[in-house]
Amino acid sequence: VIVTVTLNAALDVTYRVKGEFALDETNRVDRVADHAGGKGINVARVLHSFGDEVVATGLLGGCTGARIRSLLDADGLRHRFVRIADESRRTTVLTDAVGATGLWEPGPVVTEEEWRAFHDAFTHDLTHDLAHARAVVLAGSLPPGVPIDAYAQMIGIARAAGAYTILDADGAALRHGIEAHPDLVKPNAAELAGLTGEPVDGVAQATRAAKIALGMGAAAVVATLGDAGMVLVSPDTTRQVRQPQRFDGNPVGAGDACTAALARSVGRPWDERLRDAAAMSAASVLAPVAGVVDQETYRRLRQLVAVEGG
């Protein structure tokens, strides 16, 4: 089983406005669509759609948390979220005839007791029911109140249980997490630049920054660079994958699809893992919702991806 952790889960809401969205006026929303979101949940949804056994965990609260829970149930996704008192956040995307505008609510405030309850539940799960977890994916931002070294604590717990740990985070959460030596870190260019203080534009700079990240504690780094593809840096090897094909579509969730591919391929050779990750990431852009991958496109692209270096 693969465990994904989403401490700042979100209800992803899409509003479609007919015609053009008008500032400083009242806009009637034509259609509303809700999805359970947040990086770890998106990763879990991809894994579930490929038939992998996955359990999503993290924090959920309030009416928005209850709605996320019922959407996870409707998706048939196994989950074990810990309840908090404050409202989980919503992220709303307004789409109209012209474009898409995002509205990101701040995360819920988590109390010390709630964090402690989650920490204990996570420890218990990974020493009991989920003791045989192959991989633990820690993904996304930390809501206010969660300790900044939360990911470091969880990497320690997951490692003690023998699980492979993948960290996809940003800023201080990433910086502290990396010190606990995760097996794999998956930053994008901006996250890698923020972590290392080095500019990351293109493959050469990303490779250089990823090596700095290794020095900070990561056992391996796969950096996603958008149209420039991906770079893997580990103590043994440096490899590069080009984007197999560029699609117009929804780039949100491409990183989560990549993380899902890397989580389901633990133990396989890097060339295969990177090929899967690049194909999965490119295919996810075709789906309008994060956490959904067009499987046929994925299988077709996987044949086309070339991994360089070694």
Add this chain to the structure above:
Amino acid sequence: VIVTVTLNAALDVTYRVKGEFALDETNRVDRVADHAGGKGINVARVLHSFGDEVVATGLLGGCTGARIRSLLDADGLRHRFVRIADESRRTTVLTDAVGATGLWEPGPVVTEEEWRAFHDAFTHDLTHDLAHARAVVLAGSLPPGVPIDAYAQMIGIARAAGAYTILDADGAALRHGIEAHPDLVKPNAAELAGLTGEPVDGVAQATRAAKIALGMGAAAVVATLGDAGMVLVSPDTTRQVRQPQRFDGNPVGAGDACTAALARSVGRPWDERLRDAAAMSAASVLAPVAGVVDQETYRRLRQLVAVEGG
């Protein structure tokens, strides 16, 4: 006790974005505020704040409905909503340094059984626990699935229970409702124009249109005309109230404050009722939230309002 009915209740959400809201970008919401909303609920909140005994009823569903319920509890408002399966709607107002933009979700879909359940509960309440209701306020839009003559049905039930009926609706819901002879209809200029097919710009045209509305079945009409004040037309009298003072502020909810004043003053002379309604309406503009009235301003303005005609 006064009963207010809100068939299309809403969770009113205010998003504050720091700086300027940017189209086609991701905007971080700085602050989120939630209030129970919809016209009938706003009326109930005003009445409750003035110490009047009030019960809010209508339809609520899903996680948004649960949130509205808990906000009503937090406000200390008595309520008896009937549960529906679909999600109650949200109305979001984005405020930034420049202005305010509204996003109105469509209402929930109400099944025939759910409407029947509400109809039966309303009938039961008005013949048992709420049999002594002084007034019933029917306010706001009808969600999809509710019969277009819903207000007419409820006016019949309320009248049979001896309650004074006030209707604040629009379009077909207003047109059908008025045929059941409500004691008072409170349209604004646009609603009155839509009902009568006559242009309504200013006091003279509003008076003429209100007389047409009397002919359609209303026992009395109080039309709210924004800066132009209000006009009352009944078979016995035509009166006019000027806006006592113009405030910059939040005009949403001024009509609901007016309806609340007219509901709590049933049985008193029209001059007093109109003076209260004009003062309440003007004072509500000072509060940032619909359903809240600055009571000191209301008391001061009430001394200043002059009613003309008779």
